[in-house]
Amino acid sequence: MLYLGPNQQGDSTRAASSTDWQQYYQQQAAGAKHPLLQQFYGTGMVAAHTPISQVPLVAIDFETTGLSADNNGIVSIGLVPFNLHCIFSSKAQQWLLKPRFQLSDNSVTVHRITHSEVKSAPDLTAVLPELLPLLAGKVAVVHYRQIERDFLSASVKVRLGESILFPVIDTLELEARLYRTKPLSWWDKIRKRQQVSIRLDASRNRYNLPPYRPHHAVTDAIASAELLQAQICHRFSPDTPVSELWC
Amino acid sequence: MEIEQIEILEFLKRHSPFQELPADQIQQVALSIDIGYFKAGSDILRFNEPLHALHLVRSGAVETFRRNGDLYNRLSEGGIFAEQGLLRGGKVRFPATALEDTLIYFIPDNVFQQLFDENEFFADYVQVGDSERRKTSKASSQARADLLGATVGTLLSREPVSIGSDANVWQAAQLMTEQSVSSLLILDKEQHLTGIITDKDIRARLVAPGLKSETPVTDIMSANPVTIEQQQYIFEAMMLMLRHNLHHLPVVKQQKAVGVIAISDIIRFESQNSLYVVSRIFRKQTIAELQLLVPDVHACFVRMVNEDANSQMIGSAMAAIGRSFKQRLLELAEAQLGPPPVPYCFLALGSMARDEQLVLTDQDNALVLDNRYDPAEHDSYFEKLARFVSDGLAACGYTYCTGKVMATNKEWRQPLKVWQQYFQSWIEQPTAERLLQSSIFFDIDGVWGQTQWAEQLQRLVSNLARKKTLFLASMARNALNRTPPLGFFKDFVMEQDGKQNNSLNIKRRGTAPFVDLIRVHALAIGSTESNSYSRLQDITAAEIMPKGRAEDLRDAFEVIAMTRIRHQAAALRQGTEPDNNVLPEQLSEFERKHLKEAFQVLSNAQKFMKFHLKA
Numbered sequence: 082m083l084y085l086g087p088n089q090q091g092d093s094t095r096a097a098s099s100t101d102w103q104q105y106y107q108q109q110a111a112g113a114k115h116p117l118l119q120q121f122y123g124t125g126m127v128a129a130h131t132p133i134s135q136v137p138l139v140a141i142d143f144e145t146t147g148l149s150a151d152n153n154g155i156v157s158i159g160l161v162p163f164n165l166h167c168i169f170s171s172k173a174q175q176w177l178l179k180p181r182f183q184l185s186d187n188s189v190t191v192h193r194i195t196h197s198e199v200k201s202a203p204d205l206t207a208v209l210p211e212l213l214p215l216l217a218g219k220v221a222v223v224h225y226r227q228i229e230r231d232f233l234s235a236s237v238k239v240r241l242g243e244s245i246l247f248p249v250i251d252t253l254e255l256e257a258r259l260y261r262t263k264p265l266s267w268w269d270k271i272r273k274r275q276q277v278s279i280r281l282d283a284s285r286n287r288y289n290l291p292p293y294r295p296h297h298a299v300t301d302a303i304a305s306a307e308l309l310q311a312q313i314c315h316r317f318s319p320d321t322p323v324s325e326l327w328c
Numbered sequence: 329m330e331i332e333q334i335e336i337l338e339f340l341k342r343h344s345p346f347q348e349l350p351a352d353q354i355q356q357v358a359l360s361i362d363i364g365y366f367k368a369g370s371d372i373l374r375f376n377e378p379l380h381a382l383h384l385v386r387s388g389a390v391e392t393f394r395r396n397g398d399l400y401n402r403l404s405e406g407g408i409f410a411e412q413g414l415l416r417g418g419k420v421r422f423p424a425t426a427l428e429d430t431l432i433y434f435i436p437d438n439v440f441q442q443l444f445d446e447n448e449f450f451a452d453y454v455q456v457g458d459s460e461r462r463k464t465s466k467a468s469s470q471a472r473a474d475l476l477g478a479t480v481g482t483l484l485s486r487e488p489v490s491i492g493s494d495a496n497v498w499q500a501a502q503l504m505t506e507q508s509v510s511s512l513l514i515l516d517k518e519q520h521l522t523g524i525i526t527d528k529d530i531r532a533r534l535v536a537p538g539l540k541s542e543t544p545v546t547d548i549m550s551a552n553p554v555t556i557e558q559q560q561y562i563f564e565a566m567m568l569m570l571r572h573n574l575h576h577l578p579v580v581k582q583q584k585a586v587g588v589i590a591i592s593d594i595i596r597f598e599s600q601n602s603l604y605v606v607s608r609i610f611r612k613q614t615i616a617e618l619q620l621l622v623p624d625v626h627a628c629f630v631r632m633v634n635e636d637a638n639s640q641m642i643g644s645a646m647a648a649i650g651r652s653f654k655q656r657l658l659e660l661a662e663a664q665l666g667p668p669p670v671p672y673c674f675l676a677l678g679s680m681a682r683d684e685q686l687v688l689t690d691q692d693n694a695l696v697l698d699n700r701y702d703p704a705e706h707d708s709y710f711e712k713l714a715r716f717v718s719d720g721l722a723a724c725g726y727t728y729c730t731g732k733v734m735a736t737n738k739e740w741r742q743p744l745k746v747w748q749q750y751f752q753s754w755i756e757q758p759t760a761e762r763l764l765q766s767s768i769f770f771d772i773d774g775v776w777g778q779t780q781w782a783e784q785l786q787r788l789v790s791n792l793a794r795k796k797t798l799f800l801a802s803m804a805r806n807a808l809n810r811t812p813p814l815g816f817f818k819d820f821v822m823e824q825d826g827k828q829n830n831s832l833n834i835k836r837r838g839t840a841p842f843v844d845l846i847r848v849h850a851l852a853i854g855s856t857e858s859n860s861y862s863r864l865q866d867i868t869a870a871e872i873m874p875k876g877r878a879e880d881l882r883d884a885f886e887v888i889a890m891t892r893i894r895h896q897a898a899a900l901r902q903g904t905e906p907d908n909n910v911l912p913e914q915l916s917e918f919e920r921k922h923l924k925e926a927f928q929v930l931s932n933a934q935k936f937m938k939f940h941l942k943a
Contacts, residue, residue, distance in 0.1 A: 168363040175331050289429035291387040293335045300335050307431060310365035
């Protein structure tokens with residue numbers, strides 16, 4: 082997952098969305114012009130009431146050159162398909178990409194992908210025909226959706242002329258539902274009480290998941306997948322409709 | 329692009345049997361793994377379900393069960409399970425449940441089968457290593473239901489039956505009959521335990537001498553009985569009963585009696601029969617009869633090894649048996665020679681005194697005589713007594729001591745004051761050569777007679793030795809004479825100087841230098857313990873070593889001691905003469921690896937001692 086810097090996440094407390102994604106995919110399949118997107122939407126999406134145990138999931142993580150999708154690019158993508166029973170890490174995929182924006186030295190120190198490695202990597206355009214079919218028909222799982230959704234949407238728009246939108250389950254948002262329901266009171270602030278961290282490693286720790294070295298796209302994708310399995314085990318049920326989780 | 333599973337790979341590299349795989353194979357395993365999360369309390373595997381993967385615990389804890397619901401194994405990080413099911417038909421044999429929130433790595437059946445077929449170490453580990461791994465993983469878990477871990481409290485099934493100290497034997501017998509118990513605790517007015525009476529006491533101390541049944545219970549009770557704390561381990565209770573030859577042991581909790589355990593409770597709980605052997609020793613009437621028990625002693629040793637007892641339990645059980653042989657032989661000797669002309673104490677030295685005896689052992693013993701001892705008048709008696717015991721022990725498998733450290737040797741058959749002078753002279757005018765012969769005298773235990781003299785000598789040593797740098801340096805120098813080998817390879821032993829040998833004397837190169845090293849440190853801090861593990865506890869408490877070092881020593885000592893014990897048990901099972909010569913090719917890769925590490929710990933500890941005691 083992308084390095085957010087201290088205390089940058091926090092106010093994304095929006096509840097699960099009421100978007101009818103099945104209907105949206107049907108509309109887009111008819112309206113999209115690029116064949117890759119027609120195909121992507123044509124695969125369809127599960128109905129909102131589908132129990133989470135029946136939903137094919139795919140955890141994704143991007144490493145990027147910076148925080149904002151407007152002037153930064155994707156350096157690597159990690160992806161792992163899974164469901165409630167099994168994380169298919171043996172089928173994980175990873176791509177190293179050449180971003181159209183400069184790789185800052187700061188981001189190099191974060192995800193340890195160097196200028197020379199990136200130089201020989203392909204552009205996202207070359208990877209999309211592989212990537213999009215792996216996302217099609219599945220609900221994406223991320224930790225902090227702004228990154229993956231915004232970056233993919235912006236990058237695809239630049240390359241295919243149309244943007245892409247899909248449902249995501251955000252494991253950070255699921256934690257925020259517990260720990261960001263109300264802001265700290267003045268009394269808490271006076272007592273210098275810290276908010277409970279909802280970062281990936283801190284959240285994982287609450288479910289007794291082991292610490293992983295962060296900022297490696299596949300590892301972070303697996304880490305989010307494990308976190309979602311744990312969240313469902315402890316707080317939801319296999320029968321929870323996907324609409325209560327996605328947004 | 330080529331995918332990297334950094335976390336999975338790093339994890340495999342930290343755990344057997346994966347870390348031993350060649351680099352390309354371990355990489356292949358890492359790429360084949362899928363993952364699942366299981367909340368604490370949830371089922372991971374159900375009996376007879378189809379099974380598709382070897383399960384590896386990434387984090388958390390898992391319990392597996394037998395079909396009857398008994399706990400089969402408890403696993404933590406790095407533990408593997410479901411291998412039996414994969415090897416036998418692909419169905420779950422031992423159901424598994426997550427004890428804590430758990431993350432499992434699934435290694436697909438085809439990858440597992442391939443590793444099993446192609447990699448000998450992997451196959452050995454999965455198959456043969458099972459009981460070994462169970463033991464090590466169990467050792468780290470908290471609650472255990474076996475002999476090693478169960479506490480005395482678990483044997484208690486009823487409240488203790490007791491009577492006031494003002495009662496008479498008739499009332500006591502009525503109560504015992506009513507409650508159908510074979511022992512009764514005697515409590516004073518403050519409800520404190522003051523004694524115990526048993527069926528046998530009523531028979532032997534009341535009926536046989538012809539006393540009236542109105543006799544107060546206090547007249548026939550065993551006053552101030554030996555007790556055990558509720559939270560102590562069953563094996564400690566067993567050792568206590570062996571040592572004092574007791575059949576009933578009151579159990580106390582914060583000085584209040586909470587129950588009684590009988591030998592039958594332990595026997596029912598634990599099938600091994602060192603207790604039987606001891607009780608039979610005391611029923612034998614001649615040396616020839618005692619000799620007939622030797623196969624039983626060996627069987628008992630093998631059984632304890634089979635049942636995964638640790639070296640401490642085996643060593644103390646065997647020492648208890650050896651001690652009982654000595655005690656019975658002395659009883660028989662006194663019956664034959666008449667009562668001793670002056671009081672005496674029969675000493676056990678060396679491994680028996682340390683509670684670290686095995687099946688292959690010398691008899692090391694000595695006699696401490698009363699200070700009124702007059703050689704001209706009394707020595708013929710004690711000479712005959714010593715001869716009787718020594719010959720008897722030799723007949724029962726305890727060979728004569730090659731160093732002549734036996735009570736048959738006049739030098740080691742002396743009054744207490746001479747013994748005190750011996751120790752003073754060893755400690756105050758030490759030379760390495762003199763001490764080489766006498767280090768065995770620093771492990772002493774009184775087995776018969778005036779056993780308090782043994783304790784007196786121990787206290788003398790602990791008071792004198794502590795500050796004597798020259799003495800300690802000489803002892804340390806001797807302890808450094810024997811060094812461990814550098815390591816082990818498939819079929820040879822690598823020496824420190826690069827030389828290769830085919831076999832290794834595990835006693836001379838392993839347990840003995842370890843015992844020597846621990847003894848020197850124990851003397852340096854004034855410890856009065858004899859057992860190496862107890863000495864290590866004192867050494868830990870004295871904080872003379874860097875933190876954690878004494879614990880490392882204990883673990884390494886256990887590894888070496890168990891290798892020696894298993895080697896001897898294997899010989900007994902095959903019907904051959906047990907010895908101390910271990911052939912590296914007879915060890916598994918797993919054992920070789922641990923042994924190598926244990927020797928490294930010993931070697932480092934020797935270097936530390938050399939520096940610390942200026943040897």
